[in-house]
Amino acid sequence: SYRKGGYHAVRIGDPFNAGRYIAQRKLGWGQFSTVWLAYDTQSSNYVALKIQKSATQFSQAALHEIEVLSAIADGDPSNTKCVVRLIDHFKHLGPNGQHQCMVLEFLGDSLLRLIRHNHYKGLHLNKVREICKCILIGLDYLHRELGLLHTDLKPENILLFSTIDPAKDPVNSGASPILSRPESNLNGGSTMNIIEKKLKRRAKKAVAKISGRRTTMGGTTEKPERNLDGVNVRCKVVDFGNACWAAKPFAEEIQTRQYRAPEVILRSGYSFSVDMWSFACTAFELATGDMLFAPKGSQTFCEDEDHLALMMELLGKMPRKIATGGARSKDLFDRHGDLKRIRRLKYWPMNRLLVDRYKFSEDDAREFSDFLCPLFDFAPEKRPTAQQCLQHPWINCTVSINVDMKNQGVATVEKLEVGVNNLHLKARK
Numbered sequence: 001s002y003r004k005g006g007y008h009a010v011r012i013g014d015p016f017n018a019g020r021y022i023a024q025r026k027l028g029w030g031q032f033s034t035v036w037l038a039y040d041t042q043s044s045n046y047v048a049l050k051i052q053k054s055a056t057q058f059s060q061a062a063l064h065e066i067e068v069l070s071a072i073a074d075g076d077p078s079n080t081k082c083v084v085r086l087i088d089h090f091k092h093l094g095p096n097g098q099h100q101c102m103v104l105e106f107l108g109d110s111l112l113r114l115i116r117h118n119h120y121k122g123l124h125l126n127k128v129r130e131i132c133k134c135i136l137i138g139l140d141y142l143h144r145e146l147g148l149l150h151t152d153l154k155p156e157n158i159l160l161f162s163t164i165d166p167a168k169d170p171v172n173s174g175a176s177p178i179l180s181r182p183e184s185n186l187n188g189g190s191t192m193n194i195i196e197k198k199l200k201r202r203a204k205k206a207v208a209k210i211s212g213r214r215t216t217m218g219g220t221t222e223k224p225e226r227n228l229d230g231v232n233v234r235c236k237v238v239d240f241g242n243a244c245w246a247a248k249p250f251a252e253e254i255q256t257r258q259y260r261a262p263e264v265i266l267r268s269g270y271s272f273s274v275d276m277w278s279f280a281c282t283a284f285e286l287a288t289g290d291m292l293f294a295p296k297g298s299q300t301f302c303e304d305e306d307h308l309a310l311m312m313e314l315l316g317k318m319p320r321k322i323a324t325g326g327a328r329s330k331d332l333f334d335r336h337g338d339l340k341r342i343r344r345l346k347y348w349p350m351n352r353l354l355v356d357r358y359k360f361s362e363d364d365a366r367e368f369s370d371f372l373c374p375l376f377d378f379a380p381e382k383r384p385t386a387q388q389c390l391q392h393p394w395i396n397c398t399v400s401i402n403v404d405m406k407n408q409g410v411a412t413v414e415k416l417e418v419g420v421n422n423l424h425l426k427a428r429k
């Protein structure tokens, strides 16, 4: 991919945009781009530098992404809407051609990495709630204020706020960022290795803190945090490479398979509610560690059919009108609205799944599925909007009150969580 029309090869210390940005280390990459941590010499901040492949189709895609990101930034001057912020953009000429570059605020690990780090066990429901709230604020902004569909919402495209401040890193303090190429460094770049190792360790620690997992560092095992409720988990929606204006959708097939809404499979047309479907899939995955729908094809049926079967096993039979109403319906459903090639379905509703497989308490399962299930309505127009979700009791239900009744002679109540349907008392005799 590092050839004409492809990625731009970057070395640590490389300058961009007439020396304003200095490359520090690689943060990630996608199909179309590599993303670098860079130091902004103008603002003295760290930023994420996304460098697109140079071929025409990639440049055009980048220009579309820049247009979308500019609209997002213009509509949110205070930068509070939980969507990644575009800081700057420019073109960079390299040996492989001309690359569109985007400068974005520097964020941390993706929710996918958080889920992996937690060994696919699922996060505490309070954390899921906080993350969901951020995503919903972002979606509400995109949908209602901008008329924009993300179309590729998934854990990988939601990044945590970086808890690492490279500028404040002790190894880096005083010495400042890397402003020169490693070969001009007497250590031959070893300073960078130390910083990188240190940053990695810190990143690991930060993720561990959020997921509440034990980590072994420097030979000693740190105890997991006893009370994680104080850690405010915040995140932002990223990757607007596939975003489109609701008024002019351009692709028929959108979304990553596991997060794809039924109307996209059936080619019945789509709107904002496709993001709500993907959001609900993401929320389930955060809470359980498992993808909700992971369809597989076989010799007798295709991936789409398995996907629809999995949906109906969880959500009940698709209404006949919806099942038969899409451009692809005839391939998949008979005229009664039954799948042609998968005949026997085993119904396993959401609240039972949460209790039986994921060992949720009955209360947690009921409250969480009350929140999720309406988002999985087969009728797209019946799904709640992001704005409506933000009003839902599950998003707002828990108020934590720390009460000290030590001298009341009864018990020491450490924390009181008041829910809508239940009351938890964590008491210590």
Ligand code: ADP
Pocket: 027, 028, 029, 030, 031, 032, 033, 034, 035, 048, 050, 084, 104, 105, 106, 107, 108, 110, 156, 159, 238, 239, 240, 241
């Ligand atoms: P693509 O459109 O090529 O898929 P993305 O925008 O998804 O590119 O970015 C690719 C990867 O780069 C992400 O998965 C993430 O690891 C990293 N990344 C992207 N944006 C940022 C950012 N603002 N801060 C930190 N890392 C980022």
Ligand code: MG
Pocket: 030, 157, 239
């Ligand atoms: Mg991506």
